[in-house]
Amino acid sequence: MELVCPAGTPAALRAAADAGADAIYCGFANETNARNFPGLNFTREDLADGVDHAHRKGSKVLVAINTFARAGSVGLWTEAVDTAARCGADAIIAADLAVLDHAASNHPDLRLHLSVQAAANTPEAIRFYAETFGVKRVVLPRVLSVPEIAALNKEIEVEMEVFVFGGLCVMTEGRCSLSSYATGKSPNLTGVCSPPDHVDYHEDPSGKLLARLGGFTIDRFEAGQAAGYPTLCKGQFSAEGKTGYLFEDPVSLNAFEFLGDLAQAGVTALKIEGRQRGKAYIAGVVSAFRKAVDSLSGGGDPKPAIAALKAFSEGGRETAGSYKKTWR
Amino acid sequence: MQTHPSSESLPPLVSTLISPLPKPPMEALLSTLTRRLVARRPDLIRRLGDVVRVPIAIVPDDLPHAFLLSLDPDTSRVRICDKSRIGDASAIVRAPFLVLLGLLDGTYDGDALFFSRDLRIEGRTEHVLALRNTLEEADLTPGAFFGLGGRSADWVNALSDRLLGQVRAYAQKSKPAAGSARHLS
């Protein structure tokens, strides 16, 4: 199975290539990609250099142009596709019909991957994208259990890529407006969930940390208690007289225990989340999963390296998410 | 690979020894080195975006002073000031000194430090993110920060790795057994 690793900066791209990534995904420094955070991402020159570097190291580069184009400004998205193609990207990861259509019509030789943001989780939806745009791979939404992934594979012709580590959307990716409801900025359109200019932290003298988004209190951590991202889906709320993590705890995905099953289910590629993360994360997670993937075909024991990844997780905790059916 | 700092604080003795050191020469040196870095890497200023010229306070928990950092194509500067005098800052980043150093040179992942509460931020979150992400790209090895290249850079990096390793190990040993429950698991 191919290991697909994140890069939010050229430095992270080099770290991923050094740590044994088969493919590295990244995006441009604008609204066209779903990790549009300040200080992150690539210019055209960064990407051209990054593709050179990655190819020398034997890694592919996949360019995420995976937000939905803004009305009247579709050109920004189609130009991103053209630029990625010119820079020698190995594939485009896209979700918007307009972006997929442009890529398929104008760059027929450029490989297309269907972004998780398209939320295509049935054979019918996936076949639509494959037949209409020639999509070669689908990144599966994090809503399916392992047996469902195996069953899906029997009904589709395209490759399947699944997330195995990192931040976990609790809502179906691409079908969530919670952040825009609180802040006015749509992740689907601007590429930012919980935009940092709407996030506010307050730690009181006792060490209690309050996190607010758009003025709404979304979480509270006691002194010394591990924290998470300021996302609504992992916040604490009250309902029916109970207070707690209504949607999901602060926790990150780690599907290490399912790697063998995912391989058997017919999965082609394993994706690590985290284009917003630092080089230390990239180096740690990519090399641990490199060992884990290699161990499936008789490499050394990856367990110590995988166990060490817990410190990178939200709340210091891990989950196998929807791969286990009981998660629902 | 180092995934987590496990609450490394400078021993009180070190903090005490550092506090009377003269500030002006340190400020001048840090400001000059920062300006040189920015001149060498104009891409970093582009990456910083809106944070250019906005002062951000870096406050080491275990040192008596705070650093006020403002980055700019021409007039970048680092001021060392009393911790109570950081009102101008758009954002404040607090952590033990060794943790901050580890963030600077990419030893630690900023989000993981935030999750573990070793790193705390106040004020404009977007400015902290922009600075953090820019530092990631800056690949700030000590050699690079001093503007060195080739073998002299390698020599400085190796030396500082060794020194920092020793200081971290010492900090681990000397930290109090109780009251250090900051770290995970």
Added chain:
Amino acid sequence: MTDVTRIELALGPCLFNWPADRLTEFYGRIADEAEIDVVYLGEVVCGKRMPFTDPVWPEAIDRLTAAGKRVVLSTLAQPVNKREREVLRQQADYDLPIEINDMSMLAACSGRAFTAGPFLNIYNEASLALLAGRGATVWCPPVELPLASTQKIAALVPEVEVELFAFGRLPLALSSRCYHARTHGLRKDSCQFVCDRDPDGMLVETLDGRRFLAANGIQTLSDTCHVAGLTSGHLTASGVKRLRLSPHTVDMVAVARLFRSFLDGAMNADEFETKLEALDLPGPLSNAYLAGDAGWKKTALPV
């Protein structure tokens, strides 16, 4: 603003788990009393509710059609299992206008006219044009789309009618996890259909007691009740043909009547909102998505 045409009213699909008799009674009253032109029927949120509500639809379709309403079958927004996919395949063959809410339906509906529902990610003119080429004749934009964007798209893809989400708690998110089940200590597979306890959704408050969201099984909605208080002139100029009112336990006949009078110019926007607020709405009014701002806010819309 010239050429003000009559803005039609549509009743969107009921998003909540209402018992069969409540649905029968509700659509009976809509047929008999409501000034509504188009009615969307069918289960959109959770396939597990279908066995309970399926028997309702034939009679409801007959009554609504007999009352002169156009009936459209609305379909699942997030089909997952084989049974749900099979339902979609059958629905595509029905001799009824259809609304699709997931790309899964596109192939089965190719060659027939359909409504592109608000759960599809159609955010720009090029993607709507592509769907129009495959049979989309009506489009209900995603609820978070600013009106300025809707207007641009409507102008560039004039062959598609635009129906604006105009009343009700905003459908914000879907998940594979059921939050009603989770809150009640159950799992989705053994949920005991507890979502039926909250016919307008389950209120979700922040830690400081501020009303915020509403859970509805696998769906999350706003706490606020979105209202597009836009005049017929403004709507026509924005390319909007019809307003969609999303069913709640509030008297929907009265809601439709207020919308009709407001659109016909019988009252101004302030009076319209004051009269709406006098009804038993599911939450406080909001409208700021239309202005490109946070969806929970209430802002002054241009007249």
